[in-house]
Structures are given as structure tokens and as C-alpha cells.
Amino acid sequence: MNIQPLHLKKGDxxxxxxxxxxxxxSITPAVSLFESWGLQVIQGKSVHAAHFQFAGTDxxxxxxxQTFLDDVEIKAILAARGGYGGIRILDQLDFTSFNKCPKWIAGFSDTTALLSHIQAAFNIQSIHGQMPASFETGTPLSLETLRKALFGEALHYSYSSIDKNRHGQAEGILIGGNLSLLVAMQGSISEMDYAGKILFLEDVGEHEYAIDRMLRMLKRGGKLAGLKGLIIGAFNEIEPQEIPFGQTPEELIMEIVREYDYPVCFNFPVGHIADNNALIIGRNAIMKVGYNEVKLAYK
Structure with missing residues (x-):
């Protein structure tokens, strides 16, 4: 059973x-928006720290x-940005207090490592959504979906389809995140259980061959065969190659999963894009992929 942290309320x-x-x-604009939602914002020491490319030492x-995982007065923890580094500190963290008193953890990109870990190890729901560093470029709708996810308001998604989708309907626990980070979790205690799940994927700045390789690694590991459904978000800023790969991400993905019969949809509004809508990892969802429309709703 997946554990749902308490939703936020004004004053939290x-x-x-x-x-x-x-x-x-500066993330002042994000802080101001959180405050307009009625929340009190505490900034950790890492927000103002620097150590080479990292926000302070490991x-x-x-x-x-750890301070905020243990602080029962803190009702949600948001990663300010991604990049690289979360995997370096995962094994230094003690989740004992967090497991006893779960709270929302939110972010995307590199934060997928943390979201994957708490889903895999503790079955605690989390939020894949906009981070303070991306608030200024994020669409108002994407920021509103984050607010709704945090405050426990209904989330329903519907968008125009494309002809590469594979039609169908599925129900299951939603898991996923950044493809590169999900692959990095393989073989560890932070690896999510894919069986019977609806999986969503996104990535940025990768070559087509790297996307192909990572997906084939998941397939060879048995992660794609038992899915209920597959949601593909943005795979953008693809690095050009001297010799073209020959397939788009959509084409290579459909080739890799062609032997399965679950629904597949593309261009879902999630990932390293302005319209990065919030998705709740670990919650039961229903996806409907039709001829010209895709719908996703939580039960």
C-alpha cells in the first residue's frame, strides 16, 4: 500500500x-509564490552554498x-533545482523519522533519485513537478498543478493526441521520472517496482542512441514487459550526431515496446519544459489513450 503524506494547508x-x-x-520569485499560497518558507543552508558545481559539499x-526530513513542523520539502548530485548523498540519509511521519517531497530531473528511493524503500507518495529554479519559466498551469498536488486538490489531465500513440485504457500505480536517473537506480535499493505500474518517462540533452540504450537496458531487465501503460513526456534538446541515428525518440520507443499490448502515449506535458505538470508518484491513476485525446486522472 502506498502511503499518502498529509496534504498542505495554509499556515504550514x-x-x-x-x-x-x-x-x-535567486529563487525569491518562487518563495513569494509559495507565500501567496499561504505557506511559510524555510530555506536550507544548501540554497546559498557552493562547492564546485554542487550546492555545498556532500x-x-x-x-x-536530513534536518528537514526529521523536523515534524516541516510538511513538505522541495528541491530547488536538479543537475547532478542527489545520488551522492542518498546513502548518507536516515529516513527513520520521515518514514514514521511522511511529508511531501517534490522535484524532478535529478530529484528522481530521491523520489525513486522513497517509493522503492517506503512506498511513500511524492510529487514530480516544477522546482523553484524553474518557476520563472514555468507556465502558470504547471505551477497550479503543483499547488493542487501539494494541497490535495483534484488533478485531471487531457491533451491532444498524436498518431504514434497506441490506443487503450489502463489503471495502476503511477511511477517514473527522468529516464537517466531511473536507469541509475537499477540494481539498488532505490529501484522502483515496475510490475503492473503505469510508467512515465522524460529526459533532456541526450543523443537518440543513449535514449535507445537506456530503454533497452530497462527492457532487458524485465521492466517494460509487465507495465499497465507507458506515458512519454518531453525528450528535448537532443544532441545532434555527425551520423544521424535514423529514428526519432517516438519511433525507437514504439519499436522497443511493439511486442507489448498496453497503451502508450507521447508528448505528455511533463519534463524539462515550461509546461511541466505535476504528477504524483505512487498514486493509483487511470490513463485513456484515444484516437485524438489522452486523459490521465487519479482515483
Missing amino acids: KIAIVCPANKLKK ELRAADL
């Missing part, structure tokens, strides 16, 4: 930390996150 305290790369700019970032 939330914390912002940087588990990975250091911030390049020890500082781990201690910062």
Missing part, C-alpha cells in the same frame, strides 16, 4: 533545499536535507 511550513547543483540565480547537502 515547507522547506527548500538543494540536494544537487548550486543555484545560478556532507552539507545531506545534513541540510
Whole structure:
């Protein structure tokens, strides 16, 4: 059974930390938006720290996150940005207090490592959504979906389909995140259980061959065969190659999963894009992929 943390209410305290790369700019606009939602915002030491490309040393970032995992007054923890570095501190963290008193953890990109770990190890729901560093470029709708996810309001998605989709309907627990990070979790205690799940994937700045290789690794590991459904978000900023790969991400994905019969949809509004809508990892969802429309709703 997946555990749902208590939803936020006005007056609650939330914390912002940087588990990975250091911030390049102020997150004051994000803090102001959180405050307009009626929340009290606490910024961790890592928000203002720097150590080479990281938001402070591994020890500082781990201690910062640990402080808020243990603080029962903090009702949600948001990663300020991604980049790289979360995997370096995962094994330094003690989730004992967090497991006894779950709270929302939210972010995307590199934060997938943390979201994957708490789903795999504790079956605690989390939020894949916009981070403070991306608030200024995020669409108002994407920020509103994050607010709704945190405050427990209904989330329903519907968007125009494309002809590469495989039609059908599925129900199951939603898991997923950044493809590169999900592959990095394989073989560890942070690897989510894929069997019977609806999987969503996104990535940025990868070659087509790297996307192909990572997906084939998941397939060879038996992760794709038992899915209920597959949701493909943005695979953008693909690096050009001197010799073209010959397939788009959509084409290679459909080739890899062609032997399965579950529904597959593309261009879902999630990933390293302005319209990065919030998805709740670990919650039961229903996806409907029709001829010209895709719908996703939580039960």
C-alpha cells in the first residue's frame, strides 16, 4: 500500500533545499509564490552554498536535507533545482523519522533519485513537478498543478493526441521520472517496482542512441514487459550526431515496446519544459489513450 503524506494547508511550513547543483540565480520569485499560497518558507543552508558545481559539499547537502526530513513542523520539502548530485548523498540519509511521519517531497530531473528511493524503500507518495529554479519559466498551469498536488486538490489531465500513440485504457500505480536517473537506480535499493505500474518517462540533452540504450537496458531487465501503460513526456534538446541515428525518440520507443499490448502515449506535458505538470508518484491513476485525446486522472 502506498502511503499518502498529509496534504498542505495554509499556515504550514515547507522547506527548500538543494540536494544537487548550486543555484545560478535567486529563487525569491518562487518563495513569494509559495507565500501567496499561504505557506511559510524555510530555506536550507544548501540554497546559498557552493562547492564546485554542487550546492555545498556532500556532507552539507545531506545534513541540510536530513534536518528537514526529521523536523515534524516541516510538511513538505522541495528541491530547488536538479543537475547532478542527489545520488551522492542518498546513502548518507536516515529516513527513520520521515518514514514514521511522511511529508511531501517534490522535484524532478535529478530529484528522481530521491523520489525513486522513497517509493522503492517506503512506498511513500511524492510529487514530480516544477522546482523553484524553474518557476520563472514555468507556465502558470504547471505551477497550479503543483499547488493542487501539494494541497490535495483534484488533478485531471487531457491533451491532444498524436498518431504514434497506441490506443487503450489502463489503471495502476503511477511511477517514473527522468529516464537517466531511473536507469541509475537499477540494481539498488532505490529501484522502483515496475510490475503492473503505469510508467512515465522524460529526459533532456541526450543523443537518440543513449535514449535507445537506456530503454533497452530497462527492457532487458524485465521492466517494460509487465507495465499497465507507458506515458512519454518531453525528450528535448537532443544532441545532434555527425551520423544521424535514423529514428526519432517516438519511433525507437514504439519499436522497443511493439511486442507489448498496453497503451502508450507521447508528448505528455511533463519534463524539462515550461509546461511541466505535476504528477504524483505512487498514486493509483487511470490513463485513456484515444484516437485524438489522452486523459490521465487519479482515483
